[in-house]
Amino acid sequence: VNIATPQGITRALNLGLVPSHLSDTLVTAHVDLIPSLYNANDRARAFTVFRHPIDRAASMFYFLQGTGYPPLKNMTINDYAKSPLIENNWLVRILSESMTGSINMDNLEIAKEVLRRKFIVGLLDNKRGSFARFDHYFKWKESPKYEKEFGCRKQLMDEKYVPKHPIRKDSDTWKLLLEQNRFDVHLYDFAKELFSQQSYIFGL
Helix, strand or coil, rough: CCCCCHHHHHHHHCCCCHHHHHCCCCCCCCCHHHHHHCCCCCCCEEEEECCCCCHHHHHHHHHHHCCCCHCCCCCCCCHHHHHHCCCCCCHHHHCCCCCCCCCCCCHHHHHHHHHHHHHEEEEHHHHHHHHHHHHHHHHHCCCCCHHHHHHHHHHHHHCCCCCCCCCCCCHHHHHHHHHHHHHHHHHHHHHHHHHHHHHHHHCC
């Protein structure tokens, strides 16, 4: 079952993925749709790992272009940033359930509140600290699979996050991408504050 798409989430619901208890963790960007899979007997705890929205937008462009996606074949990243193909404040939109139309500071505040109330927050540029809190909160170390999977996890945590296609701050490209992700950048800054606050809560 591929829950990366709305269609896949619908299929997971029809197949009874969550009640089957075949999967301990579900990973998807469609956090607005995932609650439909759960019920009073099978409840979820949400966690997320934040990446700077400008890095995320640049990475999306180069990934899609690398797959041979036809509309991006002859585009530069600046062309992409000016086109309707680029994601516009994806995180704020999905957390405030406003995928169409314009958004404003009210949507940002809704997204902040959802993030604060519902998520354990991690940061991609602090993977070790992020996994420490996930281990603590979800008690992953108590899993019989933990030792078997530790080597893979350790390698992932030890690898320093370095963007493959870094965008220089305040460059023309940065400004173009920022124009499409301004609210997401504000949410990212809030997520960093929340990361620090949750560190005190978990004693980490």
